Amino acid sequence: MTASLTIRGLVKEYKPGQPVLKGIDLEFDGAGLTAIIGASGTGKSTLIRCINRLVEPTAGEIIFAGEDIAKLRRGELRNARRRIGMVFQEYNLVERLSVMENLLTGRLGYTGAWQAWLRRFPAADIERSFALLETVGLASFADQRADSLSGGQRQRVGIARALMQEPRLMLADEPTSSLDPKTSVEIMTLLKEQGAAQGIPVIVNMHDVELSRRFADRIIGMKDGMVAFDGPPAELDHAMLKHIYGGEGWLH
Amino acid sequence: MNAVPREWHRYTSGQRLARFTFYFFIVAAVVASARTVEIIPEFLYDAPEQMKDLLTRMWPPEFRYYPDGIHDALIETIHIASLGTLLSIFIALPFGLLAARNLTPSPTLNYLAKLVLVSSRSVNSLVWALLFVGIFGPGALAGTLAIAFRSVGFVGKLVGEALEETPRGPIEALEAAGASTGQRVWYGYWPQIRPAFWSIVLLRWDINVRESAVLGLVGAGGIGMAMQAAIDLFQWERVAMILLSIFIIVIVAEIAVTALRKRIL
Ligand SMILES: Nc1ncnc2c1ncn2[C@@H]1O[C@H](COP(=O)(O)OP(=O)(O)O)[C@@H](O)[C@H]1O
Ligand SMILES: [Mg+2]
Numbered sequence: 001m002t003a004s005l006t007i008r009g010l011v012k013e014y015k016p017g018q019p020v021l022k023g024i025d026l027e028f029d030g031a032g033l034t035a036i037i038g039a040s041g042t043g044k045s046t047l048i049r050c051i052n053r054l055v056e057p058t059a060g061e062i063i064f065a066g067e068d069i070a071k072l073r074r075g076e077l078r079n080a081r082r083r084i085g086m087v088f089q090e091y092n093l094v095e096r097l098s099v100m101e102n103l104l105t106g107r108l109g110y111t112g113a114w115q116a117w118l119r120r121f122p123a124a125d126i127e128r129s130f131a132l133l134e135t136v137g138l139a140s141f142a143d144q145r146a147d148s149l150s151g152g153q154r155q156r157v158g159i160a161r162a163l164m165q166e167p168r169l170m171l172a173d174e175p176t177s178s179l180d181p182k183t184s185v186e187i188m189t190l191l192k193e194q195g196a197a198q199g200i201p202v203i204v205n206m207h208d209v210e211l212s213r214r215f216a217d218r219i220i221g222m223k224d225g226m227v228a229f230d231g232p233p234a235e236l237d238h239a240m241l242k243h244i245y246g247g248e249g250w251l252h
Numbered sequence: 253m254n255a256v257p258r259e260w261h262r263y264t265s266g267q268r269l270a271r272f273t274f275y276f277f278i279v280a281a282v283v284a285s286a287r288t289v290e291i292i293p294e295f296l297y298d299a300p301e302q303m304k305d306l307l308t309r310m311w312p313p314e315f316r317y318y319p320d321g322i323h324d325a326l327i328e329t330i331h332i333a334s335l336g337t338l339l340s341i342f343i344a345l346p347f348g349l350l351a352a353r354n355l356t357p358s359p360t361l362n363y364l365a366k367l368v369l370v371s372s373r374s375v376n377s378l379v380w381a382l383l384f385v386g387i388f389g390p391g392a393l394a395g396t397l398a399i400a401f402r403s404v405g406f407v408g409k410l411v412g413e414a415l416e417e418t419p420r421g422p423i424e425a426l427e428a429a430g431a432s433t434g435q436r437v438w439y440g441y442w443p444q445i446r447p448a449f450w451s452i453v454l455l456r457w458d459i460n461v462r463e464s465a466v467l468g469l470v471g472a473g474g475i476g477m478a479m480q481a482a483i484d485l486f487q488w489e490r491v492a493m494i495l496l497s498i499f500i501i502v503i504v505a506e507i508a509v510t511a512l513r514k515r516i517l
Contacts, residue, residue: 109430165429
């Protein structure tokens with residue numbers, strides 16, 4: 001089986017001559033949750049946002065489903081993005097829309113302009129929304145406005161919205177950083193379970209090392225815009241953490 | 253030990269200089285304008301007497317006049333204000349969308365849209381009315397267009413600003429899901445600016461009720477035209493009745509708008 005996502009020589013410079021990502025090569029295949037860790041400012045968000053081109057890569061290839069996403073034009077890019085779900089730290093729900101409407105926005109990439117304008121989604125989409133709301137434990141919240149939910153509930157809606165896309169890849173940028181420890185564990189469990197259920201790779205940026213050890217099948221440690229560690233959680237030792245984050249007082 | 257006490261000033265010396273210059277020019281401007289505006293003392297001494305004379309002629313307002321010409325003109329005024337506001341929304345929206353930098357990532361288009369909006373605002377509605385009376389002749393059509401063209405700048409500018417203030421995150425989420433630009437506007441921007449939008453429209457309608465009452469003075473229909481006629485005929489009690497009607501309608505509009513805006517926000 002070929003890899004579901006291959007990143008080759010990825011470089012990103014926000015300012016010319018000052019690369020934030022300095023040539024990243026990575027492969028992701030099959031299912032499994034990968035945690036990307038690293039000190040803040042090392043380019044974790046930039047990396048994950050280059051994958052669906054919320055950030056334009058400066059150089060390199062991002063091969064997903066046989067296409068180089070970095071080279072796609074507008075319409076093609078929209079089609080590719082439909083297959084990549086994304087979960088955000090600040091949930092990024094449309095606050096003034098209902099939970100149901102937020103879920104349905106996950107289908108917009110598949111919906112014609114006219115149907116979208118009239119909010120006429122296919123019956124199958126509606127069915128899928130209700131099913132996913134049950135999956136994430138918010139079945140009775142369909143008609144509530146998103147801004148009436150708690151942080152944990154919002155993130156569940158965020159995950160359900162991403163799953164509405166029937167994604168072949170799931171990205172999450174610090175999905176638990178605004179949540180309390182207990183809710184964080186619940187959200188990570190949900191992400192991991194759903195990734196396994198759909199049989200897709202899940203890539204999660206995290207700053208909590210313990211949480212990533214607990215949930216990840218693979219950990220990528222980033223330092224100064226490069227991959228410093230790539231392996232199973234068991235191999236991530238103190239020496240490596242010290243290298244990635246610098247200092248060691250915080251380790252004890 | 254600490255020989256030199258440490259000092260702290262609210263402003264740096266540069267800031268102090270700037271502030272002094274600013275106030276200096278304000279005072280200079282007031283003095284200069286007072287000299288240029290030539291006030292004729294005789295007219296000034298006379299003013300209170302003239303005022304008293306006018307008021308006694310106007311008092312009491314004659315309610316009999318209301319059904320005769322005033323009521324219909326008042327309704328026409330409201331029609332001018334409402335239709336003009338409605339029309340302005342349709343013209344303003346595209347420019348508002350183009351002016352918002354986050355939605356339209358082209359500085360040239362932003363600039364052109366803002367230019368159109370500023371032009372609309374920089375022309376007083378009375379001047380717009382003169383223009384349209386010239387083109388379409390006197391009447392409510394000229395008034396409606398004048399109101400609409402003056403409101404485009406107001407509505408467009410504020411809608412553009414509301415768009416620019418919408419949080420980026422939700423829009424980005426839609427983008428990541430493969431939504432097109434139109435879908436992002438409809439599902440991302442519109443729900444977030446909707447309260448602001450209706451609030452802007454109501455506010456403008458309120459202003460337009462006041463403005464359209466005046467437009468008749470240059471022949472653009474509505475209650476102002478009735479007032480102009482009454483002044484020309486020296487029917488001061490009728491003028492008083494018209495002023496009273498305008499006053500009441502403006503208050504009613506204000507109360508209605510305040511109540512509605514409270515419900516929206
Ligand atoms: N839009 C941007 N414009 C310019 N610089 C940016 C932008 N986004 C991020 N950066 C810079 O890129 C670096 C990496 O940022 P980021 O990817 O957010 O790191 P992380 O997610 O690991 O904290 C930081 O130095 C940050 O200042
Ligand atoms: Mg980040």
